Amino acid sequence: MRVLGIETSCDETGVALYDGEHGLLAHAIYSQIPIHAEYGGVVPELASRDHVRKALPLIREVLDKAELTRTDIDAVAFTAGPGLIGALLVGAALGRSLAWALGVPAVGVHHMEGHLLAPLLEDSAPAFPFVALLVSGGHTQLVDVTGVGRYRILGESLDDAAGEAFDKTAKILGLSYPGGPVLSRLAEQGDPTRYRFPRPMTDRPGLDFSFSGLKTFALNTLREAEAEADGAIDAQTRADIARAFEEAVVDTLVIKCRRALRETGRRRLVLAGGVSANRRLRARMGEALAAEGREAHYPRPELCTDNGAMIAYAGWQRLNAGATEPLLFKPRARWPMEELQPVGPAII
Ligand code: KG4
Ligand code: ZN
Numbered sequence: 001m002r003v004l005g006i007e008t009s010c011d012e013t014g015v016a017l018y019d020g021e022h023g024l025l026a027h028a029i030y031s032q033i034p035i036h037a038e039y040g041g042v043v044p045e046l047a048s049r050d051h052v053r054k055a056l057p058l059i060r061e062v063l064d065k066a067e068l069t070r071t072d073i074d075a076v077a078f079t080a081g082p083g084l085i086g087a088l089l090v091g092a093a094l095g096r097s098l099a100w101a102l103g104v105p106a107v108g109v110h111h112m113e114g115h116l117l118a119p120l121l122e123d124s125a126p127a128f129p130f131v132a133l134l135v136s137g138g139h140t141q142l143v144d145v146t147g148v149g150r151y152r153i154l155g156e157s158l159d160d161a162a163g164e165a166f167d168k169t170a171k172i173l174g175l176s177y178p179g180g181p182v183l184s185r186l187a188e189q190g191d192p193t194r195y196r197f198p199r200p201m202t203d204r205p206g207l208d209f210s211f212s213g214l215k216t217f218a219l220n221t222l223r224e225a226e227a228e229a230d231g232a233i234d235a236q237t238r239a240d241i242a243r244a245f246e247e248a249v250v251d252t253l254v255i256k257c258r259r260a261l262r263e264t265g266r267r268r269l270v271l272a273g274g275v276s277a278n279r280r281l282r283a284r285m286g287e288a289l290a291a292e293g294r295e296a297h298y299p300r301p302e303l304c305t306d307n308g309a310m311i312a313y314a315g316w317q318r319l320n321a322g323a324t325e326p327l328l329f330k331p332r333a334r335w336p337m338e339e340l341q342p343v344g345p346a347i348i
Pocket of ligand 1: 178184273276278304305306
């Protein structure tokens with residue numbers, strides 16, 4: 001079965017073709033970064049309008065890349081939530097009506113399930129069961145995964161998501177949107193020994209997170225450095241603060257993931273969502289787990305952030321299990337992952 005995947009939940013238009021036999025045939029992503037950069041964050045209405053502009057050309061591009069035509073599409077998967085409702089509506093309306101016009105089934109996909117299953121697109125796909133760390137702009141969750149749709153939330157952020165903390169701290173440091181990757185590049189030049197940020201909620205039991213205090217810590221550190229330097233801090237100081245912030249987030253995530261693996265007795269960890277593209281996180285997590293005889297899996301960087309491939313793949317999994325979306329589709333801005341229907345028996 002060849003599934004066309006359409007992702008429009010936020011500021012990236014993603015389209016892909018996934019084939020049950022041959023894997024990912026082609027994918028294309030159009031990022032709206034330049035549109036939102038001048039506002040310092042995503043403007044929902046501008047996002048929706050740009051998805052309208054880019055979705056069809058991207059579908060044509062992906063079909064061309066795969067050397068296929070629209071009659072080769074056996075099913076359509078689109079992101080049905082969670083996300084910006086206007087942006088979701090664009091992909092859902094297009095995906096559902098395209099499937100209707102082609103006379104093929106359609107399925108609405110949960111965006112975070114897409115992220116969670118993305119590592120399964122890679123050659124070294126992890127087997128179930130595993131613990132997943134979902135770290136994106138809107139979510140930070142530790143999930144015990146015993147199959148497709150079998151998700152038990154072990155812990156989550158009580159305030160800012162990890163990506164949100166990166167973006168807000170980047171703003172404090174005067175960096176451009178989207179802050180995560182920019183801050184991370186700056187951090188590479190930073191001295192990790194100059195400042196030390198707290199590791200929130202690691203000194204007590206549990207698997208929840210809290211990242212909002214770190215941006216305040218970054219702001220206070222910056223203000224103190226400015227006061228010492230009479231208002232004009234140098235580039236190195238900014239890099240040192242970025243480094244200290246990144247180290248604190250990475251360290252906290254590593255501590256909580258190791259704890260989750262110990263508590264569940266799982267051997268494999270899957271990292272997914274935009275922040276899993278972070279090089280320092282990938283390196284540190286890989287080292288820490290290898291030292292314990294455990295494995296860390298992550299998708300290639302372009303499949304960590306929003307993309308159509310993960311939606312096509314998650315859609316394929318659900319279509320195989322007989323799921324279809326009625327003509328009356330309903331995108332959801334909020335959608336707890338535990339509400340998803342399990343596919344197949346639990347693997348424990
Ligand atoms: O999964 P994603 O593309 O969209 C959501 O579903 O939210 O994640 C976007 C988030 C943003 O907060 C972005 O700053 C962050 O992921 N991000 C990163 C990196 N690349 C993306 N954060 C830290 N380091 C990166 N290399
Ligand atoms: Zn995402």
